[in-house]
Amino acid sequence: MSLNDKLFILFAGIVALLGAASLIGFVLSRRAKSETGRATVDNLNARIKAWWVMIAIFAVSFALGRGVTLMLFALTSFYTLREFVSLTPTRAADHLPLVASFYVLLPLQYWLISIDWYALFTILIPVYGFLLLPSLSALKGDTEQFLLRVSRIQWGLMLTVYCISHAPALLTLDIPGRPGEGFLLLFFLITIAQFSDVMQYVFGKLFGRTKIAPVVSPSKTVEGLAGGGLSAVAAGAALWWITPFTPLEAAAMAFAIVAMGFLGGLALSAVKRSMGVKDWGSMISGHGGVLDRMDSLSFAAPVFFHLTRYFYT
Amino acid sequence: MIDLALIGLTRFIVGGQAHWMGSSPEMRQRIYFANHSSHLDTLLIWSALPRALRASTHPIAAADYWGRGAVRRHIGLKVLNGVLVERSTQGPPGAALAPLRNVLCEGESLILFPEGTRGSERLPGPFKSGLYWLSQEFPDVELIPTYLDNPSRAFPKGTFLPVPISCTVRFGPPVARHTGEEKEAFLERARAAVAALAPEPIG
Numbered sequence: 440m441s442l443n444d445k446l447f448i449l450f451a452g453i454v455a456l457l458g459a460a461s462l463i464g465f466v467l468s469r470r471a472k473s474e475t476g477r478a479t480v481d482n483l484n485a486r487i488k489a490w491w492v493m494i495a496i497f498a499v500s501f502a503l504g505r506g507v508t509l510m511l512f513a514l515t516s517f518y519t520l521r522e523f524v525s526l527t528p529t530r531a532a533d534h535l536p537l538v539a540s541f542y543v544l545l546p547l548q549y550w551l552i553s554i555d556w557y558a559l560f561t562i563l564i565p566v567y568g569f570l571l572l573p574s575l576s577a578l579k580g581d582t583e584q585f586l587l588r589v590s591r592i593q594w595g596l597m598l599t600v601y602c603i604s605h606a607p608a609l610l611t612l613d614i615p616g617r618p619g620e621g622f623l624l625l626f627f628l629i630t631i632a633q634f635s636d637v638m639q640y641v642f643g644k645l646f647g648r649t650k651i652a653p654v655v656s657p658s659k660t661v662e663g664l665a666g667g668g669l670s671a672v673a674a675g676a677a678l679w680w681i682t683p684f685t686p687l688e689a690a691a692m693a694f695a696i697v698a699m700g701f702l703g704g705l706a707l708s709a710v711k712r713s714m715g716v717k718d719w720g721s722m723i724s725g726h727g728g729v730l731d732r733m734d735s736l737s738f739a740a741p742v743f744f745h746l747t748r749y750f751y752t
Numbered sequence: 753m754i755d756l757a758l759i760g761l762t763r764f765i766v767g768g769q770a771h772w773m774g775s776s777p778e779m780r781q782r783i784y785f786a787n788h789s790s791h792l793d794t795l796l797i798w799s800a801l802p803r804a805l806r807a808s809t810h811p812i813a814a815a816d817y818w819g820r821g822a823v824r825r826h827i828g829l830k831v832l833n834g835v836l837v838e839r840s841t842q843g844p845p846g847a848a849l850a851p852l853r854n855v856l857c858e859g860e861s862l863i864l865f866p867e868g869t870r871g872s873e874r875l876p877g878p879f880k881s882g883l884y885w886l887s888q889e890f891p892d893v894e895l896i897p898t899y900l901d902n903p904s905r906a907f908p909k910g911t912f913l914p915v916p917i918s919c920t921v922r923f924g925p926p927v928a929r930h931t932g933e934e935k936e937a938f939l940e941r942a943r944a945a946v947a948a949l950a951p952e953p954i955g
Contacts (some may be wrong), residue, residue: 517916521767525918528953531872531908537915715952720918721769 440621440748445681448624450498457494460487479644485725493723493732497629505610506553508625512607513549519599519737520545522719526711527591533579536572536592544568545600552604555611564601567591598707599730605740612744612752614683623681627689628743631675631696633735636704641666656708659701665679668697683751695746696739703738720721754831758928765905766792767918769798773949777802781861784809784923785883787876787946788865789904791817792914796900797863798832808854810835811863813919814927838895839868849882856890863898866942868928871911875947879939887929887938897924897942899949922949 463483471480500511501628524537544564553562554701573589606628610621643663651659675693707730711717762768772775784797794811801809813819815836817826828834835851855862864886866879887895899922907914926943930938 466870521916521918524916525902529905531904531911534908534911536914538913541916542913744929 442622444463444624446501446626447575448628449623450494450501453494453630456726457487457490460490463657469721470712471585482725489723489725492743494707505580505621508606508610508622509549509553510605512662515546515729515733516545516549516600517541518722519719519728519733520595522722522730523595524597524730526714526716526719527595530581530583530588532576532579533588534645535575536589539575540568540573540592541595544571544596548600548604549607552608552611559610560604560608566597572596598656599733602737605744606736608740608744609747612748614747614751617683620681622684624743624747627678627682628696629736630678631671631693632700632739633732634674635667635671635697635700636732637667639663639701642666642670652705652708655705655712659705659708664701667740668694668701671697671708680686683747689699692743692746699739699742700735703735706738707734708732756828759946760825760906761791761919762792762795762799765914765916766903766912767798767920767922768796768800769909769918771920771922773922775894775923777923778803779804779888780894781859781884781892782809782896783862783864783886784896784898785864785866785879785896785942785946787871787899788870789900790870790907790909792903792913792919793865793870793900794818794834794863796903796921797898801866805861807833808859809844809863811859812837812852812865827910835862849852849885849889850897852882852886853889856886856893862886866871866939866952870904872904872909874904874953875950876943880945883942884935884938884943891929895927895929895942897945897949898922898928899924899946901951922951924949 453507461484464480464487467480468484471477498666500508520541529537548560551563553563573585576585576589606625609624609628610622612621612704614620641662642662642665646660646662647660649661650657651661651664654669664732668740672690672693675696676686678691679689680725682689684692711719718727719730722729723732726732786797794813798806798809805809810833811837811897812829813832813834816836817824819825819836822868829836829887835855837851838850852862852864864883866883867877868880870878883895888895900919901922902917902919906917906919923946928943933941
């Protein structure tokens with residue numbers, strides 16, 4: 440089976456899945472009576488609608504190739520960094536490091552990935568960004584909460600640019616005997632991370648009782664995590680044929696993605712709590728901001744990238 | 753063409769979502785008056801208005817900024833429909849308001865920054881008296897307080913490039929006129945109406 444055949448089958452599968460979800464959403468909207476039930480179903484349907492749009496965007500960018508897919512992720516980094524910085528109390532003296540983050544480091548990171556310069560794209564932000572940004576801040580001479588301000592910008596960049604960019608960096612991996620199959624790895628990562636989120640939400644809504652971290656994220660439950668996590672691991676095993684992994688290895692990889700994704704969701708919930716907000720933004724209706732959808736992926740991407748690169752290339 | 757490009761760029765970099773909180777985007781003659789903290793402000797309010805309203809709404813632009821340079825002048829006057837005002841005019845009170853009166857006499861709306869200059873605080877500083885004179889002379893024009901959230905962070909004074917930080921434009925309920933109200937009391941009430949729209953500071 441050629442790469443294009445596989446991608447076609449995969450996207451057809453996603454379309455079938457979303458079609459079923461839309462149908463269920465429609466039936467539920469007919470049956471919901473109570474006020475809270477109605478609100479939940481409306482939110483569910485808004486989410487499903489947004490999923491259609493997101494899937495369409497991904498399908499088109501995959502079809503148009505590596506350059507466009509990288510652009511899509513660069514834009515994702517741009518919007519998530521914008522959401523992060525917008526909610527972070529920056530001061531006028533942070534202007535220069537922000538200019539460097541948005542207009543220099545972000546494009547540079549994706550350019551380095553596009554020319555496959557692995558040695559530099561893995562250290563650009565953690566090393567050179569780390570040295571450059573506080574220097575630019577210090578030049579302005581504003582020492583008010585200096586360390587806090589510098590760390591916030593560095594952290595935002597690591598999360599939204601460095602971590603997220605490791606997802607499309609999968610396209611640069613050369614797996615022996617499987618040229619160009621980075622798209623399948625990327626598909627695997629995104630699908631498992633998002634499927635895990637969705638199934639955790641579904642299991643949480645249906646059976647959620649025991650809260651895992653009531654202070655940080657009241658919606659995360661043991662039942663949701665177990666049900667959603669197991670579904671995603673099973674889905675990962677079932678997708679082994681698109682990867683260089685055996686079914687068991689694919690399940691283990693999916694487990695790593697689920698575990699990191701869960702931790703990402705938890706850590707970013709804590710960040711949101713500390714800022715006193717519920718969502719990162721309002722760009723994707725029903726979901727909140729872009730970062731609300733990317734939180735798990737941002738934590739899972741570097742780990743999945745390194746595991747694959749270390750063991751399979 | 754240029755207007756769509758400008759709106760697209762504004763949306764991309766700073767968002768500029770409109771929140772109508774107590775008034776709605778209607779075809780009425782209005783003065784939108786807002787806090788002023790960056791060169792983005794005019795563009796933000798202008799692009800937050802629906803297209804139909806935009807055509808009949810004229811931002812007041814300081815001649816010493818928007819009148820300078822062919823490109824800026826073209827954008828300020830032709831694209832944004834701006835009215836250039838000299839900031840340093842001497843003379844009787846309200847003399848500098850002549851171009852604004854012309855706009856209101858023609859039944860069109862205005863965007864005004866009554867602080868007169870850009871500040872860097874979250875809440876607006878004291879208002880200059882232009883808003884008071886105009887509100888007296890044109891009693892039928894609705895006065896819409898407008899709060900711009902974040903442009904001072906996206907494009908602070910003294911910098912050359914805006915950074916991507918989401919800004920919002922909040923339109924409040926119209927400010928009523930009280931008969932016999934003193935100028936200072938009115939201006940303070942108008943200022944408070946803008947400040948009341950500010951969201952809680954983050955952090």
